[in-house]
Amino acid sequence: MKIVYFVHDVHDAAVERRVRMFNAAGAITTVLGFRRRDEPLTKLHGAQVIDLGKTEDGRMAQRVSAVFANLLRPKAILEAAKGADVIIGRNVEAFALATRARVAAPQARLVYECLDIHRLLLGSSLPSKAVQAVQARLLKNADLVLTSSPAFEREYFRKRVPDVPPVFLIENKVPDLDGTAFADAVHQSASADPGPPxxxxxxxxxxxxxxxxxxxxxxxxxxxxxxxxxxxxxxxxxxxxxxxxxxxxxxxxxxxxxxxxxxxxxxxxxxxxxxxxxxxxxxxxxxxxxxxxxxxxxxxxxxxxxxxxxxxxxxxxxxxxxxxxxxxxxxxxxxxxxxxxxxxxxxxxxxxxxxxxIIATKADCDALLAAMIGQEQQA
Structure with a gap:
């Protein structure tokens, strides 16, 4: 199973957690992403990382420019996507690249991972309406939406977004993929000294x-x-x-x-x-x-x-x-x-x-992979 994963920040701890879950389910993952730090990554938990450039938090215009630069020169993303079974885009900017990359793997399932609802997706200004229109167009090609909270589906996707594909909830649980990391800690008191302070x-x-x-x-x-x-x-x-x-x-x-x-x-x-x-x-x-x-x-x-x-x-x-x-x-x-x-x-x-x-186990990883390849909907 080959997964190609487009992300907004390769140094985000949540990206690392997701790659670990893909690995645990038996997938081979390639990560293509922007970064918020100077130093590029080449590997992330065994996954190859392809650097798409540096972006800055809070600078939406600069981030959009970086996305367009990769869309206009798509050789790297198209080459990475060849033979993919699943292509994932984490948030709108990465999902635009994932949608473009699907040209190289038309048989791949396309997944939109949305773990935050940016204010532009909720506003009424011209920039907000433009971003909302882009997301709506991209979602027409999606096979699945991943969210981390039931409220995202309940309050946003079902109420504000037309023609939403199936939604799969994958909470931000802490990975414990061999079942031992929190065997003792999870039901124990904090180890800090008694308060106050x-x-x-x-x-x-x-x-x-x-x-x-x-x-x-x-x-x-x-x-x-x-x-x-x-x-x-x-x-x-x-x-x-x-x-x-x-x-x-x-x-x-x-x-x-x-x-x-x-x-x-x-x-x-x-x-x-x-x-x-x-x-x-x-x-x-x-x-x-x-x-x-x-x-x-x-x-x-x-x-x-x-x-x-x-x-x-x-x-x-x-x-x-x-x-x-x-x-x-x-x-x-x-x-x-x-x-x-x-x-x-x-x-x-x-x-x-x-x-x-609280804890994500290998069973959670297997369920996530099954949903992404379409087995969860068929079960």
Whole structure:
């Protein structure tokens, strides 16, 4: 089984996770993608990586230009796609290239992986309408849509997008492909020392300025009872000098970018994990189920979420997490009142969540591959 995978950022940890899942299902994968770092990749978990150039977060015009450059000179993408059984495009820009590459493998199944709904897909401006029209045209050729949250299908694809192909849900669970990585950790308490201070971890793509401000305010008012550990890659479009901002907040610690192998060490410092996002409030932020809820619970850490969004509903359905009415008074009151006994109750709630809701196994990988080649629809 040959998979050709077009991505917007080859350094994205979620791309690495998806390649691992393809490998576990027995596929041979070629990754073609842009990058947000200077250094190109040549291999990703055994998959060949073909570099399509560097792009910048938040610079849509530059990203569109990079896509057109590859569409106008398609030799590399067409050559890579020859003999493919499945061609996948992750988000609209990569899906445009995947659709073009299918010319070299007309028998291949074409899959659109949509794990975020960009604001341009929801607006009414001329640029928004143009992007929406491009996506609608591309979807006419798609055999399958992959999404990571049921709200994306329920609130976006079914309500706003005409003629949607079949949709397959593949949540951002933590891969444990041999069944041993979290055999002990998943139902244990966080290994951080008893609080206070209570340590909140904010990990992942750091693009939410309001989150920074909310956490800074919480720490400043806590009189030392709360600290925040931050790790990830700050968006230059949102933060001009993230390290300098962190340095001005006593109680904030920034570890910089990290790899998946660093997560056990990072989460071992934390009691709670920040799973609130305001970046596209009321839209994508209300619908997504981010990596961090699965990663946090896999490491025994309690996620913090809002009750009004999909993350909060997901946690409430499992009686897990610290689910709040708001990120203002409710957040402050909860942390003023929390003690070790309450924290242990929250941790126990995380431990009761079924392992299958948190961890992706080889069975999940096999189900994903089956859906992509059409067997899932036929079953």
């Amino acid at each position: 209570w340590i909140i971890g904010w990990f992942g793509m750091l693009r939410c300025k309001r989150t920074f401000d909310v956490l800074a305010d919480l720490v400043r008012q806590s009189e030392g009872r709360i600290k925040v550990v931050i790790a990830g890659r700050p968006s230059p479009a949102e933060f001009t000098d993230f390290a300098a901002m962190v340095a001005k907040v006593p109680g904030f610690t920034f570890h910089g970018a990290y790899f998946a192998a660093d997560l056990p060490r990072l989460y071992a410092q934390c009691h709670f994990a920040w799973a609130i996002d305001f970046f596209e409030e009321g839209l994508n932020s209300s619908w997504l189920l981010p990596n961090r809820i699965y990663e946090a619970m896999a490491h025994g850490v309690v996620p913090i979420a809002l009750s009004s969004v999909e993350v909060g509903r997901w946690l409430a359905a499992r009686s897990a997490g610290l689910v709040l009415a708001d990120a203002g008074p409710s957040l402050h009151q909860s942390f003023q009142a929390i003690d070790q006994q309450q924290f242990e109750q929250l941790t126990a709630g995380v431990g009761r969540v079924p392992r299958s809701d």
